[in-house]
Amino acid sequence: MIPYGRQEITQEDIDAVVEVLKSDFLTQGPKVPEFENTVATHVGAKFGVAVNSATSALHVACAALDLEEGDWLWTSPVTFVASANCGLYCGAKVDFVDIDPRTYNLCPDALERKLEQAREQDRLPKVVVPVHLSGQPCDMERIKALSDRYGFRIVEDASHAIGGQYQGEFIGSGRFSDITVFSFHPVKIVTTAEGGMAVTNDAELAQRMEMLRSHGITRDPTRMTHEPDGPWYYQQVGLGFNYRMTELQAALGVSQMARLDDFVKRRHELARRYDELLADLPVLSPWQHPDSYSGLHLYVIRLKLGEIRASHREVFESLRKQGIGVNLHYIPVHTQPFYEAMGFAPDDFPESMRYYNEAISIPMYHGLTFEQQDAVVAALKQALSV
The missing domain is CATH 3.90.1150.10 (Aspartate Aminotransferase, domain 1)
Known part of the structure; x- marks a missing residue:
């Protein structure tokens, strides 16, 4: 059987994972920040937040943008269900925008028509999730212009697209969006076995996503509601999740990114x-x-x-x-x-x-x-x- 997609694992990848297995940290060590920095630097973003799947990345991205009950999220019908489900996780309602017949991505003309109707009905989306199907980027310049006009936030679902470029810049640079999400599933371009990442140029969004991936907990005194009791102290400042990436996954990702x-x-x-x-x-x-x-x-x-x-x-x-x-x-x-x-x-x-x-x-x-x-x-x- 010739599969439709398959990971490539080299001896260097194996050695990188084994090195972590022999180290002091299997989770919450130095490899996850290294992987975040590697990806963010490569695509030209300021911050990367690694999580255990692209689905989790979509969820924390929407939550960081304050998507909540009563809001709308719009995305493409031709995508994996996670691109829509992330809105439901936040209590929002979901709708879709039909695709462009050539690119198979969310059609900016259809988006504009739907936005005009939605404004008349007072049901404009809070978040739009353009999906870069097959790795080809959406018409992000058009979508960003519509965002500026109608006031929605943009989360690029680039699960298929790491390493791709739009108008001469790497997908994930953040020029036309608030947050970009990548997937590292085994059939994707780069793999961490399971894993995902959200990249952004907004420090506040990055900090919010970091807390959301780890139970809503912070150790940063500036983000706490009162003074720490001591050096051991942490504080839950919101409702978060256990979406952390392991050191093993991050080590594999760092090795894969070199190729x-x-x-x-x-x-x-x-x-x-x-x-x-x-x-x-x-x-x-x-x-x-x-x-x-x-x-x-x-x-x-x-x-x-x-x-x-x-x-x-x-x-x-x-x-x-x-x-x-x-x-x-x-x-x-x-x-x-x-x-x-x-x-x-x-x-x-x-x-x-x-x-x-x-x-x-x-x-x-x-x-x-x-x-x-x-x-x-x-x-x-x-x-x-x-």
Whole structure:
């Protein structure tokens, strides 16, 4: 089986983790701050807050922005459920904005139309979560301009996008958002096994997220309500969570970050080759915006169903039977039973449904060989003729 994504673990990665196992700290030691600094410095942000998953990072980001009951969070339907669930965790209500048909990201035109309607109805969002699907950044300049006009805060869900760039700056620089979130799940570009990080240029937001990841506790006397009893003293100043990252994960992350640029460069090499190999097939290859340099976490094709005999499902199942571990990113969130119970219907976001009915994620990862890539394309040709 050729998987759609796979981590690359080297001896250097293993040695870095073993070194921590032999050290005095397995948690709350020096490696987590080192990892935070490594990521923040690489992307051009001032602060990094490492947590145990990108889901946790989304949650603490929204909580730090005071998202609460009565507020609205908007995001894309074509994403993992965490991009929406983070709003519900804060007691807020969730809505969606349909996708751009070329980038598959949240459409700024649809966002603007929805904001105009929401202002008339007095239900503007407090937070918007643009998702950089597959690693390609959203049109953040447009979204930031709308933020300035309508007053919402921006959390970039860059779970797919570390190492990518927008308008010549690394995703995460914070030029067009309040907070950016990265994921380090094993199939992502860089892995810490499980893990995530929120980066920001706002010192207050960083401090709030740091407390939220660790039970709402601080040891900083300037943030306490009264004088410390002694050097042992800590104080819970809010309701937080246990979202801390371990030293083992951070050590793996530091080691992996040394190869980030190579990881992304290789993905672009594979994507260009896919573009050439698939050019004559009845599929649509991913379109790349000229202002962006995608992290290329995923390579999503869309089937030209009017030009083939097989159905979407038949192509997918044929590829799986041939040993190609394809996947579908994602089932639109608003179609999930949990969200349908809130009143959403599939036809609410038609562009997202068109995408869902045609999309297949084919293998894309640093260790994919040209021979394996040829096997993927051969299997796809066979599947399209079913």
